[in-house]
Amino acid sequence: MRSVPKLIRRFVGLLLLSFILLVVVNIVIIAIIASGQMENARPWSTAEQVAAALSQTENGYLLPAEAAAELSAAGAWAILIDNDTKTVVWHSDDLPDSVPMHYTLSDIASLTRGYIDGYPTFTSGTKTGLLVLGYPKNSFWKHLWPSWDYQFIAHAPQIALVVLTVNVFVILLIYLIANAKVLRSVKPITNGIQALPSGEPVYIKETGLLSEVASHINSTSEVLQMQKRELKKRETARANWIAGVSHDIRTPLSMVMGYADQLQTAPDLSEKQRHKAGMILKQSQRIRDLINDLNLASKLEYNMQPISMKPENAVAIVRQAAVNFINTDIDGKYPIEWLTEETISACMVNADSSLLTRAVSNLIQNCIHHNESGCTIYVSVAQEQKNCVICVEDNGIGATDAQIEKLNTTPHYMVCDENTAPQRHGLGLLIVKQIAASHHGEVMIGHSSYGGFLAEITLPMFI
């Protein structure tokens, strides 16, 4: 379940990015505002300029017209308090009446930090006294106690960083707590959705934020399970039906075969009659092989054939299958040539030995079936890359290109589900293909270099 942590990572990442962006935007805004506040220093510099411009003449103090115009433009007034007498020795023209003409030292200390009668004041020293500028009421706010703890100012950057970090942490915590509940409800939902394709039954507790989604997933799972059960039931019924029929045929067929066998050798019958009995026996054997094949093919098709896989030597299995045929081929009509290279004594595959023997036997039997007048059968096992290739071929009548194409591509009636017209009959090769498929291998059918039919089973080697 990798998507939920991924989801959390993405959300947290997004949050952190937003936070960084927010800090950057804040710094920019503060910088803009701060630069706008540079104006605040202006009254102090104006005071200095006025103090410098004010000159003492024989007729008293004189302020040049430019400076006076600047003062009146700002709506400000000015006074000069004499150092010795602490009285106002000069003032601008528009001095309000409420401004005192005499000052004590404490008045001066107070006006330097604050106001005179509500007028914010700014000072600058001159040679003879103190120049005080007064601005209109409510034009400036002045900090009356302008002092900071030294350590606080000295560590201001670190403090700002700590505050910022704590803020980030607190916001993350709030976010995680707020989202934990949502994630708790999402996790079973995503688990459930991921489990659905595996075909296993899924049940999610229908509570929490996403209870409605959970309920829909549960009902989907129920529908899937029901369909699976129905399909299995139908397949089992079909395979059981075939197994039942083949079982019930066996006992009566035993009697047909048994008596036909006896009649075949009965001395009191004519040669012709014995031959007919022989035919009955031969055809009965065909029926027996057919029902055995039908039963196995249906079980393989519906996954009802128990398969016990273990590492096996394909060379030994194929060799035994070939020898079984040689030992029963009394009249030598179907000689088998073993073409496996002597250097290959073992080729290990993960296989069910009885099924693999059956597949090879079917291929050899196939050569025999299609060549009534006899043929040589060539059997080999080869190792190609990581595969084990079992090849059975003959020098018999073979098949046309069209027939081979049909065998390789046209579906068999056992497995065909749509087209009903062009189906293949005969179960031997179908079983070989089914067995190869159950061993993760494949079957290739073609022309033999000896002139007849060729079939190759390719199985992955056991490493």
Added chain:
Amino acid sequence: MDSAYLKSKRILLVDDEQELLNLVVSILQDDGYQNITTAKNVREALLLAKEIQPELAVLDVMLPDGNGFELYERLKQNGDYPVLFLTARGEEEDKFRGFGLGADDYVVKPFLSKELLFRITAILRRTYKEEKPLARLKNSVIDFSRGEVRKDGEHIPLTAKEHDLLSALYRSAGRIVTIDSLCEAAWGDNPYGYENSLMAHIRRIREKIETNPSQPVSLVTVKGLGYKLILEDEKRKTLRNED
């Protein structure tokens, strides 16, 4: 391999189909078996088994009052004799169950008369061996009970491995026994990689049983596949058939 002494063995056949019983009886009688008793259900089979003390039982699996596997276990409580299942149940799991119980063979219906006869004879021969099984070859005789080969009046002892290999070849005399089966007979369950040892043993066996080991006539090689032990009486039989 004369099997006349086996024809007098007491055989109990159990099957619910009278017709099939008649068929098997006639197959066995035609081959010379004389002591055959039949039963159609478990109850009858148990009664008859007590009475006749069979030397071989041939059992169907599906019986009207029980199944052959249970019958097998109850029969085995009263006597130790070989049992062959003859049944229409051909599934692997049924076969494994039968063999798992200890059955000596399992034949699925429908069957060929000859096959059934061969299997019954083989079981009887395995169980009731002649005192001295002798394998007569062209130039020598193998005496399995003494573990020796007699050639030109000489007694040549066989090693344990040679005895195992010859026994495996003798059991399938006249037929090819694969290299793998021989390795398994001599070296057990994990027989891969013993091919060269096998060849060495075969060479030594030939030195003991053949007059000219480089041109063997009794233990012949079938290239790439395995070896075949040819008995002198089998050879005579084959020659007769060809005549």
